[in-house]
Structure formats: C-alpha cells, structure tokens
Amino acid sequence: MIEPDAPDNTYRPIVLDPADRADAETLRRLTETAGIRTVDLRAGLRAELASLAAPPPGLDPDAERWVYYPWRHSLVAILGPAAFRAIRLDRNRNKLTRDEQRRLAELTIGVVGQSVGHSVAFTLALEASCGRLRLADFDSIELSNLNRVPGGLFDVGVNKSVVTARRIAELDPYLPVEIWTAGVRADTADEFLDGLSLVVEECDSLDIKFAVREAARRRQLPLLMDTSDRGLFDVERYDLEPGRVPFHGLLGETTGAQLAGLETRAKAPHVLRILDPGQLSARMAASLAEIGETVTTWPQLGGEVQLGAAIVTAAVRRIGLGGKLSSGRTRVDLEAALDSLAEPGHVDDDIADIADPVEQPPADPLSAILACAQRAPSGGNAQPWRLRGTARSIEIALDPSGTTAMDVRLRGSAVAVGAALHNARVAAAAHGLLGTPELIVDDPAAPLLALLPLATGTDPDLAAEYPLALNRQTNRRLGTAAPLPGTVLPALRSAAAAEDATVHALTGIDALAAAAELLGASDRVRYLTPQLHTQLYAELRWPGEDLRTGIDVRTLDPAPDELAKLQVGRRTDVMARLREWSAGSALGEFTVDRVRSSSALIAIGFRARAGDGPDLADYARAGAAVERVWLRAQLLGLAVQPVSPVFLYADGCADLRSVSPEFTDTLAGIQRHFHNLLGIPDDENVALVLRLSYAAAASTRSRRLPVPGSRNDG
Incomplete structure (x- = not known):
C-alpha cells in the first residue's frame, strides 16, 4: 500500500511501469491521492535524447516510467532506464x-x-x-x-x-x-x-x-x-x-x-x-x-x-x-x-605577422634554371632532390634521405623530380638553352637521375610557362564551390596529354561530398597511425623555425579553430586515446571542408611504358604532367591544392601495410572506393590528386632551400 506520508527511514523511490497492470493500478491511485504533486519530464527528455550525438543503438524513446518519491510526496514521469541513463551520462563521454x-x-x-x-x-x-x-x-x-x-x-x-x-x-x-x-x-x-x-x-x-x-x-x-x-x-x-x-x-x-x-x-x-x-x-x-x-x-x-x-x-x-x-x-x-600559482605558458597562435623575403629569379641563365627547378612542388615541401648545374647540363638526382611512409618505394619523390625537371625545361626554353631530357633509373649515384642537356633550343609553349612556374603556389583556402566553365577540364586534359597522362575529374556537390568523406577518412588514418602522425608534424614549420623546407603553417591559411585543433592534434597521447576508442572522424575536417568547397577534384593518371608496372621514370614523367596541369589551372584562375591521400602511392596490400600496419584493411577499402568514384582504370596509376577551386589568394607562399651554386666545369 502507498502511504502519502513517508516514514523517516523511507529512502527508495517506487518505480512504476505503466505497461504493467499492477503498476498501472498503483499509478492510478497515486494520481488520485490528494497532496501528491505530479511532474512530467518526458517531452523534455525525449528532446534531449533526439539531440544526442551517436546515441547507443536500440534505445526505445517510448519506454517510460513513473517514479514516486514518498518523502517528496511527488510523482515524476521519466523515460525508461536505458534512455534515461544514455541522456544523463552522455556528458561523461x-x-x-x-x-x-x-x-x-x-x-x-x-x-x-x-x-x-x-x-x-x-x-x-x-x-x-x-x-x-x-x-x-x-x-x-x-x-x-x-x-x-x-x-x-x-x-x-x-x-x-x-x-x-x-x-x-x-x-x-x-x-x-x-x-x-x-x-x-x-x-x-x-x-x-x-x-x-x-x-x-x-x-x-x-x-x-x-x-x-x-x-x-x-x-x-x-x-x-x-x-x-x-x-x-x-x-x-x-x-x-x-x-x-x-x-x-x-x-x-x-x-x-x-x-x-x-x-x-x-x-x-x-x-x-x-x-x-x-x-x-x-x-x-x-x-x-x-x-x-x-x-x-x-x-x-x-x-x-x-x-x-x-x-x-x-x-x-x-x-x-x-x-x-x-x-x-x-x-x-x-x-x-594555490601557493604555487604561476603565469601560464604563452601559446603563440599569431602566425600571420612574419615578413617574407621577396624572391627574385637569378640573373644568370644557369642559376635561373636551377632556381626554377627548385620551385617545383613536392610532398611536404621536402624538395627530395640534389640539384647540380654545369655549363653543359642540369642534373636532378632523387635524394631518398627524407623519405616518409607515404612515399611508398620513392614514387612520390619521383613525381617531385619529374615536376622539377619540367620546371628546368621551362626555364631553359625561356633562356634559349633547351635540350632533350633523359631519365635514368637505378643509377649508382641515385635511384632516379634526371638529366637536362643545355643546348641552344627553345619551345614557345614551354617558355610561355616560365612566369607561371615562378609564381606557382599551393592555395588551401576555402573555395566558393562555383562550377567550372566547360572549357576548363578539356584544357587540363590537353596539358596532361602532352606528357602521356590523363585527368580524371569529379565535379558536382554530391560527388565532391563523397570524395571529401573518403579523403577525410584517409586523413584520420594519417593522424592515428603513429609513424604517419610523427612524420606529419615533422613536416610542419611554426613561427621561429626554418621555413625553407616543410610546410609553413601559414600556408594552411587555418581559421582560428583549425589552428587550435592543429596544435592539439600534435599530441601523441590524444591520438592514442582516439585510436583506442576507434574515434577521430573530426581529424579529417580540414580536408573535408576544403574538398566540399571545391569546384573540382582531379587525379592525374598514367600507364606504365613497360609491362611489369611503372618504374620511377614513369612516375617522373607523370610528375611533369602534374606540373603542366597545375600551371594551366592557375593560368585559368583556379586555386590549386594537392590533397594526397595516404594510400596514393600504394599498389597492393603489402604497400598499404608499409604505410599503416594498423589500418591496412581500412585504407584498402577507402582506396577502392576512391578509385571507383573517380573512374580510374585498374591499369592506371595516380601521380597526384589536386583540388581545384575559386578562392581568395593564399596569404603565404612556401619557401625553398637556397639553390646550390652552378659549376662551369665540363
């Protein structure tokens, strides 16, 4: 029997299930008892339940209970145990x-x-x-x-x-x-x-x-x-x-x-x-x-x-x-x-007020060719080459010393060498010194050696690209998502075809959104794989550090909240927790937001010249195509940003395992869906993925190491 007045030792509430006949009868008597206050919280709790991020599966929002508190003379309507606790404990997570x-x-x-x-x-x-x-x-x-x-x-x-x-x-x-x-x-x-x-x-x-x-x-x-x-x-x-x-x-x-x-x-x-x-x-x-x-x-x-x-x-x-x-x-x-209070360490989040030196191309032709080659793009601005110039030739030797896990079998470095060779050809054509280039694989001096003999030739199309090559830059700002004019993709495909490469393009809100999720998932793997995370932050350069290599954080043009996330993201203990929880989807937000704001996403594909699969020379030729496409896109008023997924240079499970042993299967699935989305044939490889957008000018241009002095011998 329910007593309206609780004894002093009453301490347990009476939980009533209205779906139970006996409980329903007790509930009816309580609601008819004078002096008992009724409080109904169900509507508010259901609204809270609906607002939860990732609620536990299988919750029944219609399950409810009435709770009678004798010492309060009160009857309270709430949700069932599972939903109630999901709401009450959600902020524990x-x-x-x-x-x-x-x-x-x-x-x-x-x-x-x-x-x-x-x-x-x-x-x-x-x-x-x-x-x-x-x-x-x-x-x-x-x-x-x-x-x-x-x-x-x-x-x-x-x-x-x-x-x-x-x-x-x-x-x-x-x-x-x-x-x-x-x-x-x-x-x-x-x-x-x-x-x-x-x-x-x-x-x-x-x-x-x-x-x-x-x-x-x-x-x-x-x-x-x-x-x-x-x-x-x-x-x-x-x-x-x-x-x-x-x-x-x-x-x-x-x-x-x-x-x-x-x-x-x-x-x-x-x-x-x-x-x-x-x-x-x-x-x-x-x-x-x-x-x-x-x-x-x-x-x-x-x-x-x-x-x-x-x-x-x-x-x-x-x-x-x-x-x-x-x-x-x-x-x-x-x-x-409290006796040991101290001023907190100052966090310098001002990355804008650093004066950049104005870089002018050298006056003498040989140095100008080397400087233009040095301005070529490379993963993480690693500049994975050794440049040497003589009166007779330019040598660009692949330097494997700074290889990262993403640079599978030096393929990314070979793409960079190919881009540098293209820039050297552009500058040589502009100075009337263009010769016929040669790519040598497995030279005793380097895994890949690009040679450009200096002659007395030129090429008007290449020479026209010289000012574009000197001013090429990465632009990571958010775009307007404006559609591309119909003439843009044919022009980019023509530029790639000049180097026997192809352009696979995605446009449209839905396709770009799907690609954004895949690239964001790839970035999550990059953060959560210890070796990739270490290498990612080793690439970043902060105010006061040497900005001539690596990625100057200013070139990311981060919003204040993105900069804060970037600073938190460097913590290995935080990444370990997210990995433990199988969480961290927000780690890819920077890329997701930018790809969604793009006008197009393109992949530069190529086929091996020999039947045994592409060698480093094939990747270098594709690197030249990447640079041609990049320069043409900037000429057409587009902002260009490489958005290289961590699986970019992986060909098969063994390669994926070398990139991320922890997420091999995950990367295999993302890679498969990404290639299907872009329509990349099985017999093609990808040199680079570029995001194209209409955006405000980048605030900062990445810098380069000084060009080695040229030699007049030989």
Whole structure:
C-alpha cells in the first residue's frame, strides 16, 4: 500500500511501469491521492535524447516510467532506464567511454560513514562509477553536520544513510542503493562487505575502522579512505596484498579490540600516528590541541570533503577499469597548489605577422634554371632532390634521405623530380638553352637521375610557362564551390596529354561530398597511425623555425579553430586515446571542408611504358604532367591544392601495410572506393590528386632551400 506520508527511514523511490497492470493500478491511485504533486519530464527528455550525438543503438524513446518519491510526496514521469541513463551520462563521454561506463556499472561499492561518505557516495552516483551502493551510518543529521554534508534543514533528525540514499534516488532512481541504518559493527563488518567490489571507509570510530580493514583483508577487497586535511588519501590494496598490515602498519601491534570504547583523549595518540602530525596543516594541528576546550571535535570543511570525494571517485575509476593504483598514501594539497600559482605558458597562435623575403629569379641563365627547378612542388615541401648545374647540363638526382611512409618505394619523390625537371625545361626554353631530357633509373649515384642537356633550343609553349612556374603556389583556402566553365577540364586534359597522362575529374556537390568523406577518412588514418602522425608534424614549420623546407603553417591559411585543433592534434597521447576508442572522424575536417568547397577534384593518371608496372621514370614523367596541369589551372584562375591521400602511392596490400600496419584493411577499402568514384582504370596509376577551386589568394607562399651554386666545369 502507498502511504502519502513517508516514514523517516523511507529512502527508495517506487518505480512504476505503466505497461504493467499492477503498476498501472498503483499509478492510478497515486494520481488520485490528494497532496501528491505530479511532474512530467518526458517531452523534455525525449528532446534531449533526439539531440544526442551517436546515441547507443536500440534505445526505445517510448519506454517510460513513473517514479514516486514518498518523502517528496511527488510523482515524476521519466523515460525508461536505458534512455534515461544514455541522456544523463552522455556528458561523461569520453572522459569515460560507454564501454568503460558499462564496466564500472559492474561495481558494488560500500561506503562506511555518511558525513564524508555522503559526498563520496553521491559523487560515485553522479559519475555512475558504480552499479550498486551500500551505505552505512547509525547516526542522524544534526545542524552541525551541515557544514560538510550537502543536506538541508528538512534532513535534520533523519538517519545519515537515509539522507544520502534519498539524494541519490532523486538523481537516478534506477541506481540500486542499500542502507544500514545501524551502521557497521565489528561483528557485522564481514556481512557488510559481502558481495562488494571495494569499500570506502569514512567513519569516526577507530575500532570500526580497524574492523572494516580486517574484514577487507579477509575478503581481499581494496579499501580507500580520505581524511580531508591537506587532501590526505589512503589506498590499501588487500586484493593485491592479502597479508598487508592495516593502516600501512602505522599502528604497530595495536588491535581493533584495544581501540574499542576509547575516549576522545585516549584516541588522540592513535589518530596522530595515522595522520602523521608532522604533515597536518597548521590549522588542523592547532585545532587538535583545542578539542574539548574551544572546539567541540575534529574540524572539517565542506570544500575539503568535496575534494576528498573527487579523489576517492578517481581512485574507484582506476580500480574499476584496471588502471594502476598501488597501496600507499598521497596528499592532494590545494592550499599548497594555490601557493604555487604561476603565469601560464604563452601559446603563440599569431602566425600571420612574419615578413617574407621577396624572391627574385637569378640573373644568370644557369642559376635561373636551377632556381626554377627548385620551385617545383613536392610532398611536404621536402624538395627530395640534389640539384647540380654545369655549363653543359642540369642534373636532378632523387635524394631518398627524407623519405616518409607515404612515399611508398620513392614514387612520390619521383613525381617531385619529374615536376622539377619540367620546371628546368621551362626555364631553359625561356633562356634559349633547351635540350632533350633523359631519365635514368637505378643509377649508382641515385635511384632516379634526371638529366637536362643545355643546348641552344627553345619551345614557345614551354617558355610561355616560365612566369607561371615562378609564381606557382599551393592555395588551401576555402573555395566558393562555383562550377567550372566547360572549357576548363578539356584544357587540363590537353596539358596532361602532352606528357602521356590523363585527368580524371569529379565535379558536382554530391560527388565532391563523397570524395571529401573518403579523403577525410584517409586523413584520420594519417593522424592515428603513429609513424604517419610523427612524420606529419615533422613536416610542419611554426613561427621561429626554418621555413625553407616543410610546410609553413601559414600556408594552411587555418581559421582560428583549425589552428587550435592543429596544435592539439600534435599530441601523441590524444591520438592514442582516439585510436583506442576507434574515434577521430573530426581529424579529417580540414580536408573535408576544403574538398566540399571545391569546384573540382582531379587525379592525374598514367600507364606504365613497360609491362611489369611503372618504374620511377614513369612516375617522373607523370610528375611533369602534374606540373603542366597545375600551371594551366592557375593560368585559368583556379586555386590549386594537392590533397594526397595516404594510400596514393600504394599498389597492393603489402604497400598499404608499409604505410599503416594498423589500418591496412581500412585504407584498402577507402582506396577502392576512391578509385571507383573517380573512374580510374585498374591499369592506371595516380601521380597526384589536386583540388581545384575559386578562392581568395593564399596569404603565404612556401619557401625553398637556397639553390646550390652552378659549376662551369665540363
């Protein structure tokens, strides 16, 4: 029978399922009982549920319960347990993942003593760091307790464990709570600990403290205790050390029986041995001398009690999730921390106000050809070549010393060498020194050697590209997504065809959106693969660093939030967590946003000249096509940005495994879908992927290493 007036020891709400016939009848009687207030939260909770990002699967938004709180004379309508907890605990993520929450929900925790223990139990319930609570205290709330127990005047005279349980019930009516209003005695300690995962001891009686420890040792349970003053916190891992002496051995041979019934004055020596008088705060130590004189009993502050609850809860999480937590003692001293306040380290997020030197092409033709070759694009602005010029020739040798995992079998470096050779030809044509180039594979001096003899020839089409090559740059700004005029793609295909390459293009909002998601997924792999992440940030150059190689962060033209994400993204511990959680989809947002704002995405494809697959010379020829297409696109007013996926130069599973052993299968799937989306035939390879857009001019142009001096010998 439902009683409108609850007895003082009522602490559990009555949860009613309207789909159950008996519960429905009880609910009907309650709604007809005078004096019972009804609160309906269902509509608001359903709106919250609908707004959750990635809610757990299988939730029933129509499942509901009515909860009757006798001590409140109130009836509250809420959602069913699964939906209720999904909403209430959503903001735990990902300080606690859903899997971790499920693991913690398997814990049953006992809390002995409900002064400090009240805050401990409530914080555990607040975070859902347990699935069941057992609370014990024989005492009732007095007004003097309300300096540290977060109750109210209506709780005065009510058993402390009842007060705690009621407060938890009003937070989460589905969390099971059991109370022992007689407290724990030496002869009931084993019974109290029966079925617990761990115990938190916060009582005042020394003999009961000892009895709880002896019982915990018998049952091999972890025991935690917070003592508030200077954040004193103790851990006794009887689960790991069954023979461990209680109180870390600080009481010597003293037994629980010897501590029973002691007067406050007689307890003092034992208490001080536990607390270590030399480590007490000055205020606590001075107060101890005044107990029974000018102060009634041990002083405790509400803030220190709340801190203790946070410490205990953090320790419970560690134990429950299998983290490291050894036996011992520590202090989390806020007063000391406040004494050591210091100015925070300055984070320099101003990357704009750096003057760039004005680069003029050299006056003499040989140096001008070398300088133009040096301006060619390369992955990560690595400039993976060694340039040498003589009166007879230009040599561009592939330098493998800076190879990254993405540069599979030096294919990306070969593309860069090919682009540099094209620039050298352009400059040579403009200066009337053009000869016939040659590509040599597996030369003893380099894996790939590009030779450009200097003669007396020219080529008007190549010469016309000279100013374009000197001013070519990457533009990573967001585009307008304006469609390309019909003449653009034919012009780019014509430029590629001059080097026996092809252009595969994507246009249109839907196609670009699909490509953006695939390229974003590729970027996620780049961040979450340790070697790729390390190499990514090794490429970036920040203010004050040498900007002549690598990617000057200013050339990213990042928005303030993107710059902040880039700074956070360098942390390997953050990437490890995201990898552990199978998360990190936002890591690709920079690329996703830019591809979605594009007018087109193109891939420059090519076929091997021999039947055994492309060699480095084939990739170099494709690199020349890349540079021709890039220059033609800029001539047509387009902003150009390479958006190389990490799988770009991988041909087969073995190559993908060398790029990212952790995500080989993931990359294989992304690569397959990407090639299908662009219509790249199986017998073609891709030299580079370029994003084309109409965008504001880039704020910064990447710099280059100085060009080596030319030689007049030979």
